[in-house]
Amino acid sequence: MKYAYYPGCTIETTAVEFGRSTNAVCEALGIELVEIEDWNCCGASSAHSLDHELSLRLPARNVVLAQEIGGDIVAPCPACYQNVLAADNRLREDEAWRRQMEEVVGAAYTGQGRPRHLLEVLSEPEALAAVRARVKRPLAGLKVASYYGCVLVRPPEITGWDDPEHPVRMDVLMAALGAEAVDWSYKVDCCGASLTLSRSEIVVHLSTRLAEAAVEAGADVVAAACGICQINLDTRQKHIPALYFTELMALAFDLPNLDRLFKKHGVDPRPVLRRRGLFA
Amino acid sequence: MGASRDLSFAEMVQEQSGEPVQRCYFCQKCTAGCPVAYAMDVKPAQLLRLIQLGEKEAVLGSSAIWLCVNCQTCGARCPNQIYLAGMYDALRQMALGEGYAPEPSVYALHRSFLDSIKMWGRVHELTMLMEYKMRLLPKPAIFFDGLVSDLMMGGGLIAKGKISFVPERVKRLKEVRRLYETNSPGTEVEP
Numbered sequence: 347m348k349y350a351y352y353p354g355c356t357i358e359t360t361a362v363e364f365g366r367s368t369n370a371v372c373e374a375l376g377i378e379l380v381e382i383e384d385w386n387c388c389g390a391s392s393a394h395s396l397d398h399e400l401s402l403r404l405p406a407r408n409v410v411l412a413q414e415i416g417g418d419i420v421a422p423c424p425a426c427y428q429n430v431l432a433a434d435n436r437l438r439e440d441e442a443w444r445r446q447m448e449e450v451v452g453a454a455y456t457g458q459g460r461p462r463h464l465l466e467v468l469s470e471p472e473a474l475a476a477v478r479a480r481v482k483r484p485l486a487g488l489k490v491a492s493y494y495g496c497v498l499v500r501p502p503e504i505t506g507w508d509d510p511e512h513p514v515r516m517d518v519l520m521a522a523l524g525a526e527a528v529d530w531s532y533k534v535d536c537c538g539a540s541l542t543l544s545r546s547e548i549v550v551h552l553s554t555r556l557a558e559a560a561v562e563a564g565a566d567v568v569a570a571a572c573g574i575c576q577i578n579l580d581t582r583q584k585h586i587p588a589l590y591f592t593e594l595m596a597l598a599f600d601l602p603n604l605d606r607l608f609k610k611h612g613v614d615p616r617p618v619l620r621r622r623g624l625f626a
Numbered sequence: 627m628g629a630s631r632d633l634s635f636a637e638m639v640q641e642q643s644g645e646p647v648q649r650c651y652f653c654q655k656c657t658a659g660c661p662v663a664y665a666m667d668v669k670p671a672q673l674l675r676l677i678q679l680g681e682k683e684a685v686l687g688s689s690a691i692w693l694c695v696n697c698q699t700c701g702a703r704c705p706n707q708i709y710l711a712g713m714y715d716a717l718r719q720m721a722l723g724e725g726y727a728p729e730p731s732v733y734a735l736h737r738s739f740l741d742s743i744k745m746w747g748r749v750h751e752l753t754m755l756m757e758y759k760m761r762l763l764p765k766p767a768i769f770f771d772g773l774v775s776d777l778m779m780g781g782g783l784i785a786k787g788k789i790s791f792v793p794e795r796v797k798r799l800k801e802v803r804r805l806y807e808t809n810s811p812g813t814e815v816e817p
Binding site: 355358359360362384385386387389390391392393394395396397398399400401403404406407450451452496497500501502510511534535536538539540541543544545546547548552581609610612 | 702743775806
């Protein structure tokens with residue numbers, strides 16, 4: 347399976363664990379990620395906060411650039427995902443605007459494929475079967491709080507691949523790894539996102555509440571699908587480690603060099619993984 | 627409030643955001659689910675009511691429109707399908723266009739972020755954060771608030787090799803810069 351890969355700006359920096367584990371896990375599953383050539387930032391939450399038109403134009407360039415690769419566009423970052431999705435919808439619906447974007451980029455938009463989030467792709471039935479077959483070290487005894495964050499499954503009219511209030515696909519993926527997904531009420535509650543620098547006290551409040559809820563639900567770790575969620579949980583609270591869901595996949599696949607990723611965490615996940623006998 | 631009512635305001639918000647703000651019947655589901663409502667001067671449902679009443683100054687001058695984090699919980703739960711996140715985007719642009727002062731730290735961050743993309747094509751955290759802090763220098767109370775924890779967080783990230791010193795640069799920057807020609811107050815005007 348081949349995808350046009352839109353890594354996003356954080357994947358080599360603050361979310362480097364997400365990027366490395368995504369590459370390793372996809373390679374192990376035979377999923378080919380072809381990076382979009384010369385991609386630019388999607389504008390994240392800043393573009394739509396100040397300039398709605400820019401928030402559609404920036405990701406539109408990436409969507410147009412992805413066309414020559416063919417296949418669906420995959421993004422690990424939920425903000426990138428949502429922005430390219432909104433841009434793709436406008437490219438489909440607004441012909442005059444599409445021509446304008448094609449002219450800027452100097453390439454044609456064919457409309458083949460559609461933007462998808464990495465979790466959506468890796469939790470499809472065929473992918474789950476491949477995951478189960480690839481697991482070498484089942485995460486038996488590990489209790490995971492699946493944390494989707496805010497925009498991964500919202501708005502449901504545009505995303506549409508999981509329930510907006512009680513999504514389950516990450517839980518199913520965790521179960522495929524042999525882990526136990528705990529029940530908790532904060533799956534889609536916001537961590538405070540981009541306020542982490544401008545109003546950090548709000549993010550400390552929200553991240554701490556999330557972490558306490560995960561601990562109360564009996565979780566050993568939080569599984570995150572977003573670079574901002576993860577860094578907010580990793581730096582703004584100390585109650586529980588937050589791992590990317592792809593890191594947990596890499597652990598269950600028994601992939602090498604995981605220590606290099608785990609030691610980059612602010613809240614070290616290694617002690618609890620050792621206690622569960624999952625990490626040497 | 628009251629004397630300054632602008633009865634065309636609701637219509638303007640509706641037109642600019644595409645959101646049917648007049649449908650709101652004040653069930654307050656949006657406020658109940660909003661993670662940052664506790665820190666807002668005007669809660670989401672109150673904001674909708676103020677829009678309906680034409681209280682333009684109270685709406686565009688609120689700090690609440692800058693605190694919305696776009697988590698979209700409100701819109702996903704609204705029984706009248708009002709997507710408040712889109713409405714907040716439109717309100718911020720209207721506020722900037724009409725010279726209302728934004729929440730300084732939130733604005734400074736978004737603006738520095740967009741300047742970084744315009745400069746490199748991708749966000750470069752280190753220089754973006756330097757610009758962010760520079761923008762807050764004239765406001766010492768905000769500049770120093772949280773400075774120590776930000777520096778510790780930044781230092782921790784550098785120590786773990788998660789902040790890069792050299793920016794990743796898009797090759798065809800000219801294309802990205804052309805995308806910035808939107809004539810929007812958000813990226814044109816400096817408040």
